[in-house]
Each structure stands twice: as structure tokens, then as C-alpha cells.
Amino acid sequence: MTCYAQAAELIRRGKRFLLTCHVLPDPDAVGSMLGLAEILRGMGKDVFCYNRDPLPDSVAFLPGADAVVTTVPHGVSFDATLVTDTAARNLLPRSFPPKSVTGPVIIVDHHLAHDDYGDLMVRDVEACATAMVVLELARELGVNPVPPAAALPLYTAIVADTGGFRYPGTTAETLRTAADLMDAGIDPWQVASNVFENWPMSRLRLLGYAINALETEYAGRVAILSVPLAMVERAGASERMVEGMVEYGRMLGGVEISIMLWERRPRSDETDYGELLTRLSLRSSGGALDVAAIAAALGGGGHRTAAGATLTCGLREARELVLAEAGRMLGL
Numbered sequence: 001m002t003c004y005a006q007a008a009e010l011i012r013r014g015k016r017f018l019l020t021c022h023v024l025p026d027p028d029a030v031g032s033m034l035g036l037a038e039i040l041r042g043m044g045k046d047v048f049c050y051n052r053d054p055l056p057d058s059v060a061f062l063p064g065a066d067a068v069v070t071t072v073p074h075g076v077s078f079d080a081t082l083v084t085d086t087a088a089r090n091l092l093p094r095s096f097p098p099k100s101v102t103g104p105v106i107i108v109d110h111h112l113a114h115d116d117y118g119d120l121m122v123r124d125v126e127a128c129a130t131a132m133v134v135l136e137l138a139r140e141l142g143v144n145p146v147p148p149a150a151a152l153p154l155y156t157a158i159v160a161d162t163g164g165f166r167y168p169g170t171t172a173e174t175l176r177t178a179a180d181l182m183d184a185g186i187d188p189w190q191v192a193s194n195v196f197e198n199w200p201m202s203r204l205r206l207l208g209y210a211i212n213a214l215e216t217e218y219a220g221r222v223a224i225l226s227v228p229l230a231m232v233e234r235a236g237a238s239e240r241m242v243e244g245m246v247e248y249g250r251m252l253g254g255v256e257i258s259i260m261l262w263e264r265r266p267r268s269d270e271t272d273y274g275e276l277l278t279r280l281s282l283r284s285s286g287g288a289l290d291v292a293a294i295a296a297a298l299g300g301g302g303h304r305t306a307a308g309a310t311l312t313c314g315l316r317e318a319r320e321l322v323l324a325e326a327g328r329m330l331g332l
């Protein structure tokens, strides 16, 4: 029995499901979760969507986004829990509920670098987005096409993870799938403007500061964007607005690896890490180099073209660590 058939069996047998995704969720994690929720609701199931962190503004336009709760409802247990787009256990909050609450944990994911922390892994590392794995699961459940309410979040997830159908993971199948989803009446500009644009002034100002401080190393093959907390504060921005700015380092001609480092304060459940953590985000131009290997060497993970990690040290030390790994990858 395939993992899809096993997951479908657990879904058919159950009535009440918990859906969640990684902390600081991105549009693929959220879109896959909301799409899956609508597929299950269409089958008459009760579904709760939960994430420790508030959803990013880029997905606030999705119907159902405002119903995602930040704590698991008390006194409720579930027939199964489905976790979307989450490669590793350490990307779930420490407060993730015990098995007696979650029931069997089904991982729905597409990350190449991952650990196998669930009870059932439904993973396709070739898929351009977790939403593609959700759609395959829907087919296994006999739900094809998916309900219109599921089409919009799943389309949004695919647009986000392919960079608007540009990244190397984009295939003819990706475009056919997106076309099928669009038949539900999706407005592509509504999705693109929410996912990639629609920034507040403070975020554009922060990008200006970050680009002003852009550096290159290894004869221009590596770009580094460093964002200390003071820079975020000077722009009147928030730490989460830094996410995605790593793309701008990759725009520089000749850059093979774009590195972004930014400081963030530890959350209440991370105080044992010290006063400041450094987030690392990596992009490989066209996927020629595997940045997931760099992230993995530093305790993180991700994809060949896009990866990340959290380092429990300051910005300066993190910069040395990641540059050493990047140099190794370049054979220098």
C-alpha cells in the first residue's frame, strides 16, 4: 500500500482532524493546510487548523486564514493530525500536543532534506510545492477536481514555492495543475500581488537599508545581506518582514549563492538559546549548487535552491560559519 493510500485510509476512517504546519509558516505551508482543510470538509470531516505563529500578511486574503487558531482547542482529541510542508520535528513548536491529543501524525511534505518524525510520511521530494502532494492525496481520496474553496489556497501555494512559475522545480505538470486550479475562477493578479507585493513602506525602507549594505565574497560568486536588529528597528519594520529579501542578493549577476543573515530575539520557549539568534536564509541561482547541504551543515534544512537555518550565535559568528561552508561548496 502506498503512503497516499495509507493516509487516505486514515482520513476515510476518521471524523475529526487537526491540521498544522511549521512555525513562521510560508504561503506553501498555509495554502496546503487550508486547501487540505477544505478537501476534508468537503468529505464531511471536522477540521481545526492551528499554528503557533500568526500567519504572514501575504496569505491573509485566503478564505479561512482568519479561522486558524494559535493554540490547540482544550479537551479535544483528534483521529489524526496532518502536518503540511514541515521537514523536521524542530520546525514544530515545543508546545506541539502529545500523541493522545493528535492521534497518528501524517506528514505531507516535499522537502529533500528532512527527518522522519511522523507516524506516516506522505512526501514527494520532486514536487515543486507541498500543495502538489495535497492534490495527489485528494486524487487518492477520489476528490478530483478539488472544491473551489480548496483551489485558491493550493494555487497560491504553488505560485509562492515556484516564485511565480520561474524556479527550476517548475514543470509542464506544474503549469497544467495550476491551469486546472484556475478553472475554479482564480484571479492570478490577486494571488501574485498578495504573495509577492503589497508591502508596507517600512518593509521597502528596510530592503533599501539591506541592499545598501549588500556585500559579495569569493570574487562575486556569493552575495551576503546582513540585517542586524537595529536596522529593522530603524526602518520601523518587524523581523518577519526580512523573510524573502534573500532573493535580492541572487539578482546580482554572477552570484551563485545568496546568503541572508538576520538577528531575531528568542521567543519565550527559546530563552535557553541566549539573547539573540541569527536566522539564515540561502538561495542558489538556478539550482546549480545545493544550498540545502550548507543549511544542513548548520543544523537547518530545505531544498536545493532554497534553504535555511537558525544559528544560536550572533550575526558576525554566523557570517563566518556560513561563508566557510559556502567556500567549501565552491571548492575554495
Ligand SMILES: [Mn+2]
Binding pocket: 028, 029, 085, 110, 129, 130, 161
Ligand atoms: Mn514548500
